Amino acid sequence: xxxxxxxxxxxxxxxxxxxxxxxxxxxxxxxxxxxxxxxxxxxxxxxxxxxxxxxxxxxxxxxxxxxxxxxxxxxxxxxxxxxxxxxxxxxxxxxxxxxxxxxxxxxxxxxxxxxxxxxxxxxxxxxxxxxxxxxxxxxxxxxxxxxxxxxxxxxxxxxxxxxxxxxxxxxxxxxxxxxxxxxxxxxxxxxxxxxxxxxxxxxxxxxxxxxxxxxxxxxxxxxxxxxxxxxxxxxxxxxxxxxxxxxxxxxxxxxxxxxxxxxxxxxxxxxxxxxxxxxxxxxxxxxxxxxxxxxxxxxxxxxxxxxxxxxxxxxxxxxxxxxxxxxxxxxxxxxxxxxxxxxxxxxxxxxxxxxxxxxxxxxxxxxxxxxxxxxxxxxxxxxxxxxxxxxxxxxxxxxxxxxxxxxxxxxxxxxxxxxxxxxxxxxxxxxxxxxxxxxxxxxxxxxxxxxxxxxxxxxxxxxxxxxxxxxxxxxxxxxxxxxxxxxxxxxxxxxxxxxx
Amino acid sequence: xxxxxxxxxxxxxxxxxxxxxxxxxxxxxxxxxxxxxxxxxxxxxxxxxxxxxxxxxxxxxxxxxxxxxxxxxxxxxxxxxxxxxxxxxxxxxxxxxxxxxxxxxxxxxxxxxxxxxxxxxxxxxxxxxxxxxxxxxxxxxxxxxxxxxxxxxxxxxxxxxxxxxxxxxxxxxxxxxxxxxxxxxxxxxxxxxxxxxxxxxxxxxxxxxxxxxxxxxxxxxxxxxxxxxxxxxxxxxxxxxxxxxxxxxxxxxxxxxxxxxxxxxxxxxxxxxxxxxxxxxxxxxxxxxxxxxxxxxxxxxxxxxxxxxxxxxxxxxxxxxxxxxxxxxxxxxxxxxx
Numbered sequence: 001x002x003x004x005x006x007x008x009x010x011x012x013x014x015x016x017x018x019x020x021x022x023x024x025x026x027x028x029x030x031x032x033x034x035x036x037x038x039x040x041x042x043x044x045x046x047x048x049x050x051x052x053x054x055x056x057x058x059x060x061x062x063x064x065x066x067x068x069x070x071x072x073x074x075x076x077x078x079x080x081x082x083x084x085x086x087x088x089x090x091x092x093x094x095x096x097x098x099x100x101x102x103x104x105x106x107x108x109x110x111x112x113x114x115x116x117x118x119x120x121x122x123x124x125x126x127x128x129x130x131x132x133x134x135x136x137x138x139x140x141x142x143x144x145x146x147x148x149x150x151x152x153x154x155x156x157x158x159x160x161x162x163x164x165x166x167x168x169x170x171x172x173x174x175x176x177x178x179x180x181x182x183x184x185x186x187x188x189x190x191x192x193x194x195x196x197x198x199x200x201x202x203x204x205x206x207x208x209x210x211x212x213x214x215x216x217x218x219x220x221x222x223x224x225x226x227x228x229x230x231x232x233x234x235x236x237x238x239x240x241x242x243x244x245x246x247x248x249x250x251x252x253x254x255x256x257x258x259x260x261x262x263x264x265x266x267x268x269x270x271x272x273x274x275x276x277x278x279x280x281x282x283x284x285x286x287x288x289x290x291x292x293x294x295x296x297x298x299x300x301x302x303x304x305x306x307x308x309x310x311x312x313x314x315x316x317x318x319x320x321x322x323x324x325x326x327x328x329x330x331x332x333x334x335x336x337x338x339x340x341x342x343x344x345x346x347x348x349x350x351x352x353x354x355x356x357x358x359x360x361x362x363x364x365x366x367x368x369x370x371x372x373x374x375x376x377x378x379x380x381x382x383x384x385x386x387x388x389x390x391x392x393x394x395x396x397x398x399x400x401x402x403x404x405x406x407x408x409x410x411x412x413x414x415x416x417x418x419x420x421x422x423x424x425x426x427x428x429x430x431x432x433x434x435x436x437x438x439x440x441x442x443x444x445x446x447x448x449x450x451x452x453x454x455x456x457x458x459x460x461x462x463x464x465x466x467x468x469x470x471x472x473x474x475x476x477x478x479x480x481x482x483x484x485x486x487x488x489x490x491x492x493x494x495x496x497x498x499x500x
Numbered sequence: 501x502x503x504x505x506x507x508x509x510x511x512x513x514x515x516x517x518x519x520x521x522x523x524x525x526x527x528x529x530x531x532x533x534x535x536x537x538x539x540x541x542x543x544x545x546x547x548x549x550x551x552x553x554x555x556x557x558x559x560x561x562x563x564x565x566x567x568x569x570x571x572x573x574x575x576x577x578x579x580x581x582x583x584x585x586x587x588x589x590x591x592x593x594x595x596x597x598x599x600x601x602x603x604x605x606x607x608x609x610x611x612x613x614x615x616x617x618x619x620x621x622x623x624x625x626x627x628x629x630x631x632x633x634x635x636x637x638x639x640x641x642x643x644x645x646x647x648x649x650x651x652x653x654x655x656x657x658x659x660x661x662x663x664x665x666x667x668x669x670x671x672x673x674x675x676x677x678x679x680x681x682x683x684x685x686x687x688x689x690x691x692x693x694x695x696x697x698x699x700x701x702x703x704x705x706x707x708x709x710x711x712x713x714x715x716x717x718x719x720x721x722x723x724x725x726x727x728x729x730x731x732x733x734x735x736x737x738x739x740x741x742x743x744x745x746x747x748x749x750x751x752x753x754x755x756x757x758x759x760x761x762x763x764x765x766x767x768x769x770x771x772x773x774x775x776x777x778x779x780x781x782x783x784x785x786x787x788x789x790x791x792x793x794x795x796x797x798x799x800x801x802x803x804x805x806x807x808x809x810x811x812x813x814x815x816x817x818x819x820x821x822x823x824x825x826x827x828x829x830x831x832x833x834x835x836x837x838x
Contacts, residue, residue, distance in 0.1 A: 304715060331717035345711035350776040351704070359705055362698045363717040369699040415716060 002065040004029045004158060004189055005050055005081070010059035012045055019045035020213035022059075027158065032180060032190045034204035034221070036197065038233055038289070038460065038495075041210040043193045047160045050191075051083035052076030080157035084147045084164065092136035096122075096129050100150045122149060126182065141172035148179060152188065159183065161192040163290065165199060177203055195289045197229050197499050209233055227492075230499070234462055234491035252486055253470045256280030257318075259423050259454040260335075262301065265313035270296040272478035273313070278423065278456055283449045285469025285486075286458045289498055293478035294458050295340065298425045302337035303330035317423075331364060334422035338413055340431055340458070342405075346412040349401040353393060353411055354382035356400055360415035385414035390440055406437025413441070423454040430464060442468050462491045474498050523770035523825070524782055531789040538796050545799060552677065556669070556745050558791035559683040560738045561758075562783065565765040566690050567734030569783045572766050573694070574727045575707040575775025576631035580620060580639035581735040582759045587646035588613035588732075589739030589749045593656045602662050610736050616642055617732025621725030643754045657748040669744025679741045686737055690730070691780040703727055707775030757808055764811060765790045767818045772825070 003026035011021040020042035027033055027050075037043045048054045049061065052070035060067050063079050070076045073083070090099045097111075097118035105114075118131035127145045135143060144164060151159045165173050180190055180203060194200050200207055201221055208218040209232040217224075217232050260278040265271055270293045278284050288294035299305040301315055303324025315322050317333060324330045327337065339345050347356050358378035362368040382396065389410040393403055400411050409429065416424065426445065430438045445468055449455045459465050465472055472489050474482040474497040482497040538545045564581050571578040592609030596602045616638065623634040647654070658665070671678045694700035702723045705713040714720050743749045769786025771778030793814075797807045 326719070327715050328717045328719045336717075337715060339715055345709065345715050348705055348708040348712055348776070350708045355701075359701055359718075360716055362701065369697065369702060369723070371698040373696050373698060373701060419717065 001028060003027055003062070004064065006062040006065075007046075007049070007056075008060040008062065010046075010049065010061065011057050012042075012049060012054060013057050018213050020210065020215075023210075023213075023215045025208060025215060025218065027189060027191060028206070029157075029189055030184065030187060031205040032184055032192070032203055033206045033208065034200035035191060035193045035208050035210065036195070036200055036229060036233060037210035038462065041233075042213040043210055044162055046210065047083065047162065047191055047193060050076065050158075051081055051160055053083070077154055077156070080155060081160070082151035082154055082156035082158070083160040083162065084144070084151060085162050090135045090143060090146060090150075093134065095132050095134055096138070096146050097131035099135055099146055100131075100153050102150070104154070121153060125149060125152060125179075127179070139172070141175060144176060145179065148183070152183070152186075156188065158189045158191065161190070163194060164192055165194065165196060173199070195291075195499055197226050200229070201226065230492055230495050234495050253282045253449055255471075256282060256452065256454070259318060260301065261316045261319075262297070263314045263316075265297060265300060265315065266478075267296060267300050267305065270478055271300065274475075274479045276473050276480040276483070278454050279471075280422075280454045281449055281452045282470040283445060283455045283457055283468050285465040285472040286456055286475060287460065287462065287465045287472060287494055287498060288458075288475030289460070291477075292475040292498070294475040295427055296478075297475070297480075298427065298456060298458060299337065301330075302335050302425055303327040304337050304339075328363070331419055331421075332366065334420070335425070336416040336419055336421040336423070337425045338416050338427060338429060340428035342408055342412055342432070347400045347408060347415065349399060351399065352397045353386065353391065353400055353403075354378050354396055356411050357382045357385050357414045357418055360418045364419040381418060382414075385418060389414050389444060404434065404437075406433040406441075409433050409437065409441065413444070417448075421453065423456070424448060425456045425458070427458045428460070429457060430459075430461075462494060465494065466491065523821075524785055527769060527789050528785045531785060531792060534789070534792045534796070538792065538799075542796060542799050545796070550795070550799065554791060554795045555677050556679055556741070557794065558787055559677070559679040560742050561761055561765060561791060561794075562683050562787035563686055563734050563738040563741065564758075564762045565769075565783050565787055566686055566780065567731030568762045568766045569769075569771050569778070569780065570690060570694070570703065570727055570734075571631070571731045572771050572773060573707045573775060573778060574703040574724065575710065576624060576724075576727070577635065577763070577773070578620065578728065578731050579632065579635040579759055580616070580642060581731060581738075581762060582756075583639040583642040583646070583754045584613050584616050584732050585735040585739035585742070586749060586751045586754050587642050587650065588616070588736050589743045590646055590656050590751055591650050593658055593743065593749055594651050596659045596662075597656070602659065602665065606665075606740070609739075610733070613732045613736035613739075614729050617729035618725060620732070621728035624728065625721035625724035639754070639759075643751070646751050646754075651751070654752045655748055655750045658743060665740075665744050666747060667744070669741055669746070679745065682737065682741060686734060687780050687784065690734075693730070694779060699723060699726060704776050707777075709776075757811065760811060760815060761790060761794070764815045764818065767815065767822055772822055773819070774822075 005027040007023055007025040010023045010025070012019045023046060025046070035043045035047060045054060049056055052073045052075050055069065055071060061070065062068065068079065070079065076082075091102065094102070097114045100118050100121070101114050115131050122129055122131060127149055129138070129142050129145055135146060138146065148159065165176060183190060201224070204221045206218065207221045207224055207229065209216050209229060211233060257280045258277055259280050262277070263275045265274045272293070274293070274297055286294050286298070296305060304327050317335065322333065348359070351359070355378060358381050361381055362371055362373070365371065379396070385391070386396070391407050391410045391414065393407060400408055403411070413429070429441055429445065433441065445455055445457060449470070457465070457468055466486065466489065469486050472484045472486060472494060473480045474484070474494060476498055484494065544550050564585060567581055568578055588609040591612050592605045595605035595608055600608070620635055620638050623629045623638070624631045668678050668682065673681055694703065702713065702718045705716070705718055706720055706723060710720060739749065765783065765786040767773065768789060769778070769782035771782050797810065802810070
């Protein structure tokens, strides 16, 4: 049987950063195919290539055995491949029927006509959704139904789901599985990306596992079990010297004074009743998969997320209850957050390195706005930190936007550390950073802990978590579910706690 | 030592030997050429009466442009400046005519303008209304207050016996009109504010990237309010100079195209509407160029309608150039989802 969709020696890179390389993948007609892997393993990108969102850098894409080049999602749709994205792509202010027919309306569109057609169509799929309801009034599972209905209506032979169950309740999940099985009966081929191993094992015919952009296994689901998949997902050879610190000889830093204690923290649907503590003089690693709420927990602590969404729980800094609406008071109290979105909220692109770093210092003081600015003190402060962090730039007046990713990240870190924090939260500190700078940033983070500062490192890269943490917190579904000593934790045990 | 702005704009411009070509320099040179051409070709251009008119207009336009520049650098726009200028001064005049001492009446006008600035700032910073809509509504409300509540007539004359105040508009010191001194002083103060105080740096930071500013720990909302209050202050100053030079204030100016002239000065001078870029020097060159242009068009007796057409065309061209010079990077420099 010819595969419906096939990738041969496929590679995709974004400006030199490889999302996946040399992947051979085939999708057989009528199967349910699960694609599993850690964050950043390349799952989304791999499927987006099939959906026409990205094009391959190297290698071939074959549909029905013929080479194809899908430049746009509509080209993929013309070949019968539709994708249902993680963030759903429905128009909330339109009705269900309008969404299903979106882009396929007749020139003179009659609402009554499409309502009747949509009603019949939804019934044929046995989806119980009112076609006249506004999408904004639907729940997550119903929205997903509408997305699926739209894909089927567009005559899709292959439907790709990106993390379909992430936002569903257990009941909605069961219903969703039923839908998937129905689709399969109707001859639709399904790919779904997931973190949830049980779902994959329950539902899929074939399971493909990606790890660091490489396809490590693609085999019938019946030949795999939970532990086998976890081994496949994490079983990497540790990559060289950067992460060499995981050896037995490493000394674990003891617990210092308790800086932060978080009890029963809840925020919206992302953080649910989470409790944990952070201590001085230690690196606390925080691991969790997408949607585990790890970033949101720490953003609430640092005041980055507004209190409007802050529903409950208690956060104490050195025993004193705190509750920040904006980051400014958190910073004055000594909590700084180093963002994972460097380009969006990390630095000021019109300012030089020195100005970026100096402004962090000015902000720290309560009356900072009234402070008289002096170029010399800005230079001095910036020079100190340029040397400490080894920020390489030909010209100290260079704008940050002109630097490499690693040097940009160092500027963002310097801007935070000049504020003399007692608790630093690094969110993905080495994302998009070159290998040399990763080692330097890791060394620097460890130095901070040795200096007695409380350090939290949020990372979705297991070797990184293992290499720099003294204690590891594992987040799952908006909660810290497990706490491990760095000495006893392994990639497998962490992943076991993180998946659901 | 180069100011941050110099170094930033130098890198944006392209080199021409040792001189970097920036929008600021181009505008300054254009203004100089225009001055020479007008001097040579227009009969009355160099007459003292015309030069005094030119200078007075320039100082009023320039003063308001300083306020607008401050708002734009912090990524925003303030369309209510002309309304604040006219109505706050009218309030002062009406109070003075109603028996208040003139100094006290002026103080009340100033307080009124700053209060309006505070309301605008609150709407933008706390209620999170886009500045263009908030200030458009405020402009209409302020003008409505002026015509409906404060005064019955559009034109209100200064009370007699305030020669010291008239001196601000008509007198000169060391051979230079006082209104120019006032403009220069306001420009210097705002320059020092922007360059030498923490608040000034915060305004740039917020204009550059408000999310980064927030995470860095800048109290974004109070700074935004301060920005609109200072802009309202410059509008009041502009109103004072206007009233002093013609001994009255005409509220009909709110319905003129003056606010577009102000915006034109700021954009043409090289202050990007994307925020975080440019400084007071950009306002100075922009003011001179637009002042010359408006004056020459008046001497040439170009009709009001055609003048508006020319000005709007120049504004649109300047906006296009600005969009080409400062594209927003967020959209273009994003990496793919790996």
